[in-house]
Amino acid sequence: MTTQTTPAKGFSAVWPLILITSLFFFWGVANNLNDVLIPQFKKAFVLTDLQSGLVQSAFYMGYFLLALPAAFVMRKFGYKSAVVLGLLLYAAGAFLFYPAADNHQYSWFLGGLFVIASGLAFLETSANPLITVLGSPDKAAFRLNLAQSFNPLGALSGIFIGQQFILSGIEHDEAALAAMSDAARQAFYVTEVKAVQGPYLLIGTVVLAWALLVFLSKFPAAATKNAHEDTGEEIGFLTSVSRLFQRPHFLFGVVAQFFYVGAQVGIWSYMIRYAQAEIGLTDKAAATYLYYALIAFAVGRFIGTGLMTKLRPSLILGLFAIVNIGLTLFAVVSGGQNGLWALVASSFFMSIMFPTIFATSVAGLGNLTKTGSSLLVMSIVGGAVLTAVMGMVSDHSHIRTAFVVTAVCFAVIALYAFRAPKAANAAPVAITGH
The missing domain is CATH 1.20.1250.20 (MFS general substrate transporter like domains)
Structure with missing residues (x-):
């Protein structure tokens, strides 16, 4: 009762x-x-x-x-x-x-x-x-x-x-x-x-x-209240994981999220370093470009969400990823002030990626959604792994070269987006933090 x-x-x-x-x-x-x-x-x-x-x-x-x-x-x-x-x-x-x-x-x-x-x-x-x-x-x-x-x-x-x-x-x-x-x-x-x-x-x-x-x-x-007070029946965690590993689109979504968070964290982590190396700014002055990047990110969320009323989310995700491949490679090749602005601009196109990958990955999972969501949250370890990889590349070459790593990340995201089945093209759920 x-x-x-x-x-x-x-x-x-x-x-x-x-x-x-x-x-x-x-x-x-x-x-x-x-x-x-x-x-x-x-x-x-x-x-x-x-x-x-x-x-x-x-x-x-x-x-x-x-x-x-x-x-x-x-x-x-x-x-x-x-x-x-x-x-x-x-x-x-x-x-x-x-x-x-x-x-x-x-x-x-x-x-x-x-x-x-x-x-x-x-x-x-x-x-x-x-x-x-x-x-x-x-x-x-x-x-x-x-x-x-x-x-x-x-x-x-x-x-x-x-x-x-x-x-x-x-x-x-x-x-x-x-x-x-x-x-x-x-x-x-x-x-x-x-x-x-x-x-x-x-x-x-x-x-x-x-x-x-x-x-x-x-x-x-x-x-x-705890889970035992809920009336809904849930399947066990190990069973959920086993079933999720039989869903290749979801697994590709976890991989894409790993690379997305790695790209986002890498770009923002080394933007100050890039500005110092390329145009000689102090760390304090270079931090201003992070403001610009975050503003671009916020504006991109609103515009990207609006576009999703007209176009499939996975199509927008794929197009934004392709643009960011170009922007990050431009930052590698061009350097200087123009390269720095390219990195700032990439934040606009990153804005819709996390929630869109999340939503298209869990679409249709039913009672596997909670476990799937946990695995997607765990995939943000990409921020730990790929930022270190960028640092290693920079130490052996140049900070500009390190952004080749982010271009590879966006290539993986683009591949995921264009392989997403139509059934997964739900509007993004409300996800925050990345």
């Missing part, structure tokens, strides 16, 4: 929605601060491009390894518990930056980033479905799209925090560093690495306070 409960009204109904919507902002901040940390750590620790790219490797490995545990916690203890645990991990990772800077340990920073991303895996796994149950079902899509609008605000805020409070704009070439005394050179490194302490201490404090607010706030029953 189902017990009917009176829906919450007024502030008691809106407050949980405010708390969870804010999470979309929080992970936007964390994701895009990484693009600032890469050039900052490269300077402060005197790293190669491969070593500095480990920022993204540590981060996205956290997503990869914690995606399934996050789903387990959500099923076992409910959405609210997963959110609280995710926020606690996020805060703990941010607080680790303080001793990492005091001890001048790059490996400690990587550990902190892994912990932050572990928390974000919990938040992203739980926040999207939780938003849909915080109110009437007929308004679920509206609430999720409203929540999505706070993610780019967080992304822009992350770049702003990094540019204004972390990047100093002070850079010394090898000759200048060699001319310094040991004490002066060490003082420079210490100052640069400690620049991250204040911002991450503040972020950790705010996130910890938010965890407490979520914990103490009353949520609807749907946000706290």
Whole structure:
């Protein structure tokens, strides 16, 4: 027998929605601060491009390894518990930056980033479905799209925090560093690495306070119940995985998502480095181009979504991927200011890729959708693997050459798009964060 409960009204109904919507902002901040940390750590620790790219490797490995545990916690203890645990991990990772800077340990920073991303895996796994149950079902899509609008605000805020409070704009070439005394050179490194302490201490404090607010706030029953309280029957995880491996289009979607996230993370991670090498900008000045890229990304989402009312999503995905092959290869061949603007422009065409690949991959999966979604979330480990590959290519050649990797990524996406069956061409679902 189902017990009917009176829906919450007024502030008691809106407050949980405010708390969870804010999470979309929080992970936007964390994701895009990484693009600032890469050039900052490269300077402060005197790293190669491969070593500095480990920022993204540590981060996205956290997503990869914690995606399934996050789903387990959500099923076992409910959405609210997963959110609280995710926020606690996020805060703990941010607080680790303080001793990492005091001890001048790059490996400690990587550990902190892994912990932050572990928390974000919990938040992203739980926040999207939780938003849909915080109110009437007929308004679920509206609430999720409203929540999505706070993610780019967080992304822009992350770049702003990094540019204004972390990047100093002070850079010394090898000759200048060699001319310094040991004490002066060490003082420079210490100052640069400690620049991250204040911002991450503040972020950790705010996130910890938010965890407490979520914990103490009353949520609807749907946000706290576990999977055993649901009436729907679900098949086992291993059975789901076995059946998914019999679906080649879905598996190709997982591969395409791996390459997409690798391309997106790689372009944004090395855009500052490209600007420094190609047109001689300081890291602080180069960060402005990340603003332009994120604005282009946001505009592309609106225009791309509008185009999908007229054209098949997979067709738009394929065409956008082909354009980005051209843009990234142009950045490789041309270099300079024009190459940098080509990388900025590529963000416009990346904008619809994550949700479109996601939606066309899970279309028609039925009761395999939840497991399929988890595997697609795990595929963002491409950000860890391919960013490191780009760093390795850059170290052995040039930063421009590294963007050949992203051109290959877009080629894989184009192949996926043009091989997508017509049945998979549903309009993209509301997916956020990438």
